[in-house]
Amino acid sequence: MKRSVYGILILLMLVLAMPVFSGGSQDEETVIQFAGSGGYPPFNFINENNEVIGFDVDVAREIAERLGYELDYVTTAWDGIIEGLRAGRYNGILGSMAITPERQQVVDFSEPYYYSGAQLIVSKDSGISSPADLTKSHNVGLVTGTTFAQDAEKLGVSIKYYEDDNQTLMELINGRLDAVITDRVVGLNAMSKIQGGDSLTLAGELLRKEECAIAFQKDDPLRDTVNGILKEMRADGTLAGISESWFNGENITNP
Template sequence: MKKNTFYFLLLVLVISLMAACSDNRTNTQVAATADAKSEDQDKGVATEMKLVKDGKLTFAMSGLLKPLNYKENQELVGFDVEIGKEISKRIGLEANPVTNPWETIIQGLRGNKYDAIIGSMTATEERSKQVDFSIPYYVSGATVFISSENKDIKTVEDLKGKTIGVMQASTYVEDAKKYTDKIKEFPSEIYALQDLPPGRLDAVITDRIVGISAMQESGLKIQALGEVIKREEIAVAINKDNEVLLEAINKAIEEMVEDGTYKEISMKWFGKDLLE
């Protein structure tokens, strides 16, 4: 009787162990299947993105806009670059930042030289005729800068007839036309700002962040003339036939803001949240 009881209990134990192993295998298989399905979905989305290079998000900038995007030891760095790298990571792609002259940067995008422009481009109605824009990844404003020694220009009304410097093919060209027809265009705002102290320019219209950073980083003896003259939303530009990529980038930006990653990057470069 005792022997039969022993064999019965042993049989129950064996069956229980077999059931547990089966459950573990089932759970492992389910997890593996889910992972594989997720990976396949990611690959499918990446395929639909119409990327210039498989597995990479190639995004362009001028590389001349410190601290937003510039070269340090032959490597592209800056706020725009970090934002681009974070977006790339979140949509499962390798970041591939590149440079292109600003005056032809939209043509380069439309010619499929790169997938996106993440280079502090203002989203405007005119540009929207050629490309699509993501939700803003920072908000700034056009600002007038003058030499610290300039005593003649006290308000924007004093800009009438003055020589104003702007970056080529920027929205600031139209802003400058409101005050003067003496406009000098430069490949970079930094070059224009450097012409203020020696008096080669009377004023420069550029992004407020760029001007203030130039004052801090380069020690340029310049000053902002009052508050911003125009609020600007800066966004990622994408070709119009790439809706899947646009949706992925928008989602990535939203997630960055929600989980605090965006604020960390912004605080690192500017000491403030550029979306607030």
């Protein structure tokens, strides 16, 4: 009887000590879930095989592997992604989320894993060469829920919201927008691939630099563990290697 009770106690201790990373839809012992919009190439997007791929996804997969878990990369609407995290539907947001004071009030961020910034994009024949050329009569497209709204508001333009940057840039190409504000790297990638992208150009310098990081629920100890892994990935060159594979040899992971 003593031996049986002792065995049960040991088993109970092991179960309680086991980390639980899944949001609940997968095997809790083997899966960690990170989320992104799935509409933000080349960071996270759906390919022709209906698979989510991109820089963010590769970073998430490397983190999961070093944790000893399988990655389940969840795609969800960007404007509700923080609420999904707070409701426990996934373990973190690894989807090019910029650190802002407002977001820091409701989530905890890892250290930045890449750096970029807000960029104005226009048609080459628009006559707009810099943000200073914009007026309140200009229609500027943004993705709903992004920090680029603050940049458009400062410029005093008319703002139009869309689901993703494929839509904003197509609206710009088709003449239904005067400009788009998005991430510089995202814009350059889209302009090189989208039909009609060669008719677009960057207007002026960055409006604002951004630090992008992984969001976690408040006080989640997983954040500190992931910070340690990001430091390892930076030190051993893995983070830079992932960046260079997606951005034509450019390392966007340095400040």
